[in-house]
Amino acid sequence: MEYLGNIFIMAISAILIQNFILARFLGLCPFLGVSTKMDSAFGMGMAVIFVMTLASSLTYLINVYLLIPNDIQYLSTIAFILAIAALVQFVEMVIKKNAPALYKSLGIYLPLITTNCAVLGVALLNFIDKWPNGKSYNFLDSTLNGFFSGIGFTFVLLLMAGIRERYEFIETPKSMRGFPIALVTAGCMALAFMGFAGLKL
Amino acid sequence: MNLLKEFTKGFVKENPTFVLVLGMCPTLATTTSLKNALGMGIAATFVLVCSNMIISLIKNVTPSNIRIPIYVVVIAAFVSIVDMAMAAYTPPLYKALGIFIPLIVVNCIILGRAEAFAGKYGFFPSAADGLGMGLGFTLALSVISTIRELLGTGQIYGMDVLPKSYIASPMLAAVLVPGAFFTLGFLMALVKILRKEV
Amino acid sequence: MKEILKLGIILFLFCAIGSGVLAFVNKMTKDKIAENKKKTEADARKEVLPNVTFDGPFTADAGKPDSLQYFIGKDQKGAIVGYTFIASGRGYSSTVRTMVAADQAFQILKIKVIDQNETPGLGANSSKDNFPPRFEKMGISDLVVDKDGGKIKSITGSTITTRAITKSIRNALTVLKGAVETTPKQVAPTEKLVASGGSL
Numbered sequence: 001m002e003y004l005g006n007i008f009i010m011a012i013s014a015i016l017i018q019n020f021i022l023a024r025f026l027g028l029c030p031f032l033g034v035s036t037k038m039d040s041a042f043g044m045g046m047a048v049i050f051v052m053t054l055a056s057s058l059t060y061l062i063n064v065y066l067l068i069p070n071d072i073q074y075l076s077t078i079a080f081i082l083a084i085a086a087l088v089q090f091v092e093m094v095i096k097k098n099a100p101a102l103y104k105s106l107g108i109y110l111p112l113i114t115t116n117c118a119v120l121g122v123a124l125l126n127f128i129d130k131w132p133n134g135k136s137y138n139f140l141d142s143t144l145n146g147f148f149s150g151i152g153f154t155f156v157l158l159l160m161a162g163i164r165e166r167y168e169f170i171e172t173p174k175s176m177r178g179f180p181i182a183l184v185t186a187g188c189m190a191l192a193f194m195g196f197a198g199l200k201l
Numbered sequence: 202m203n204l205l206k207e208f209t210k211g212f213v214k215e216n217p218t219f220v221l222v223l224g225m226c227p228t229l230a231t232t233t234s235l236k237n238a239l240g241m242g243i244a245a246t247f248v249l250v251c252s253n254m255i256i257s258l259i260k261n262v263t264p265s266n267i268r269i270p271i272y273v274v275v276i277a278a279f280v281s282i283v284d285m286a287m288a289a290y291t292p293p294l295y296k297a298l299g300i301f302i303p304l305i306v307v308n309c310i311i312l313g314r315a316e317a318f319a320g321k322y323g324f325f326p327s328a329a330d331g332l333g334m335g336l337g338f339t340l341a342l343s344v345i346s347t348i349r350e351l352l353g354t355g356q357i358y359g360m361d362v363l364p365k366s367y368i369a370s371p372m373l374a375a376v377l378v379p380g381a382f383f384t385l386g387f388l389m390a391l392v393k394i395l396r397k398e399v
Numbered sequence: 400m401k402e403i404l405k406l407g408i409i410l411f412l413f414c415a416i417g418s419g420v421l422a423f424v425n426k427m428t429k430d431k432i433a434e435n436k437k438k439t440e441a442d443a444r445k446e447v448l449p450n451v452t453f454d455g456p457f458t459a460d461a462g463k464p465d466s467l468q469y470f471i472g473k474d475q476k477g478a479i480v481g482y483t484f485i486a487s488g489r490g491y492s493s494t495v496r497t498m499v500a501a502d503q504a505f506q507i508l509k510i511k512v513i514d515q516n517e518t519p520g521l522g523a524n525s526s527k528d529n530f531p532p533r534f535e536k537m538g539i540s541d542l543v544v545d546k547d548g549g550k551i552k553s554i555t556g557s558t559i560t561t562r563a564i565t566k567s568i569r570n571a572l573t574v575l576k577g578a579v580e581t582t583p584k585q586v587a588p589t590e591k592l593v594a595s596g597g598s599l
Contacts, residue, residue, distance in 0.1 A: 018492065022378060023378060023492075024230075025226050025229045025230035025378070025381070026226055026304075027226070028225035028226045028229065029223070029225055029226070029309055032222065032225060072418075072422075074281055074284075074285060074421055074422075074424075074425040075281070075418055075421060076303075077277050077280055077281045077284065077303045077306055078274060078277040078278060078281060078414070078417060078418070078421070081273055081277050081306055081307070082270065082273065082274065082277075082414070085269070085270055085273055111269075114269075114273075114307075115307040115308075115309055115312055116307065117226040117304050117307050119307075120303070120304060120306070120307050121300065121304060124300050124303060124304075125300065128300065130489055130494060131489070132488075132489050134465070134487060134488065134489065134494075173390075174393075175390040175391075175393045175394045175397075176386075176390045179222055179386070179389055180386045180387065180389045180390040180393070181386070182386070183382045183383070183385050183386030183389065184382065184383055184386040184387070186382045186386075187379040187380070187381075187382030187383040187386065188379070190378040190379040190382055191374070191379040194377070194378070194379070197491070197559070198559075233519050234519070262409075263409070264405075264406055264409060266406065267406050267409065267410055270410055271409075271410060271413050274410075274413045274414055274417050275413070275417065277417070278417035278420055278421060281421050281424070282420070282421065282424050285421075285424050285425060285428040285432070286424070286428060288428065288432045288435075289428035289431035289432050289435065290431070292435045292439070296514070296516070297516075299516055353519070353520060354519070354520060371520070373520045373521070376519050376520055377518060377519070377520070
């Protein structure tokens with residue numbers, strides 16, 4: 001029962017308090033690039049959650065059972081990014097075969113998940129973050145952390161898409177159109193999310 | 202192939218941050234102070250130049266369908282070298298930049314230039330392109346961090362610049378998360394205006 | 400099939416070359432990195448408890464792998480001046496590590512935050528000079544943040560970081576007290592000679 005409570009804390013922390021986009025600055029490229037339409041944002045979000053969860057598991061196993069026992073942790077960057085690239089390639093093949101419409105709408109953004117800082121970021125953070133009592137994350141903790149962080153990413157992505165869709169109907173100053181206004185919007189969202197910092201769990 | 206042109210295009214005309222909108226994550230995360238920004242800029246430039254050079258040399262032996270993973274391995278190798286070197290010789294900067302040093306490997310600028318330029322052109326143009334883009338990135342980071350550090354702490358590079366009354370209660374938001382977004386957004390708009398007139 | 404094998408081998412070759420280069424760089428930098436870490440801790444230890452020689456490290460609970468490690472600081476005569484240890488706790492956005500010196504009554508002599516990546520301008524102010532003094536002379540029961548009814552004044556706008564640091568120090572100090580009070584007294588060599596009745 002206590003573990004469930006801890007999972008809840010982890011979820012709230014990953015989604016609201018230490019949101020990947022609005023607090024950790026991870027996953028910004030797709031955040032700015034894919035958040036113009038709700039449909040593509042949703043598809044991208046789902047793909048990212050899937051990849052982040054699997055990547056967390058895979059990189060945990062690689063680090064704990066291959067790199068640490070052989071004292072070759074300096075190879076972690078290469079090992080992790082190759083694992084993620086392979087994973088994304090695999091996901092791409094699966095989506096192409098089973099959901100060709102989604103594959104078409106995601107276009108180039110699907111292979112770009114490999115360079116999404118959020119994916120490599122969560123893989124690295126699983127070994128840096130700790131529970132409040134000082135314990136490190138085990139396999140299940142890491143996988144769940146990847147999952148919830150992906151949800152946090154998707155949550156903010158959808159919020160942003162919802163807002164940006166409406167920008168088509170307003171007269172933004174010419175110089176602010178596109179990325180500048182998106183960034184200012186993100187800033188306002190970040191300001192709002194800072195309110196969660198005081199959540200006493 | 203005009204080497205000078207390849208080198209200078211990264212400064213303004215094709216500035217990776219303000220024009221190409223690449224490498225956003227480190228841009229916002231490491232610009233809390235000029236010191237961190239310069240550290241990140243130089244580290245990323247080093248990786249960019251080295252990887253561009255190597256990739257331009259090996260492009261003839263890399264089969265097209267696995268070129269991206271191979272580029273990634275090359276970039277990751279240089280990032281790991283920078284990571285270990287900084288941990289050994291610049292520990293405070295290493296701690297300050299934290300997770301964003303290994304994240305250089307997914308900095309879209311580096312893979313982007315490898316794919317768009319180094320994979321197609323020769324050694325010296327690729328090196329020039331890498332150096333120019335890297336310095337343009339560092340320039341952008343410096344501008345952003347100077348503004349954020351000045352407004353957010355009243356200092357530049359850790360040295361007091363604004364009067365003591367400001368330092369006692371500065372515009373803290375500038376150096377926190379929202380300030381990063383606002384600063385970059387307005388600077389991008391500014392660059393857009395400047396380029397239209399230029 | 401043969402094509403995939405060929406691609407696989409080429410990729411593997413690149414990985415092998417890359418790994419080789421990295422193994423070389425790792426060998427060159429490994430010692431310096433470990434040395435840096437030791438040096439920061441050694442310097443911090445000397446700063447919180449100056450003019451002593453350090454015995455240690457001792458482990459508070461030999462059974463547990465992550466157990467608290469502490470040093471005993473002794474003066475020139477061999478008398479115990481105090482203990483030093485590192486208190487570690489999760490702050491707002493990072494793990495904060497603090498070097499703490501406590502006297503024999505388990506009251507804090509001095510602290511120094513040696514590792515943190517908290518919010519600049521807020522939690523990061525724990526590294527500033529005006530933070531450590533508020534912990535001096537505090538005992539285990541005093542180590543609670545003022546907002547929670549204790550004596551430690553929190554950093555403006557950064558109760559979370561202050562609370563985390565305070566809690567980590569309180570926990571570590573409690574563990575230290577338990578370990579020291581249950582360990583047989585460490586006697587200085589001169590005392591041992593006298594106690595055994597004269598010549599050796």
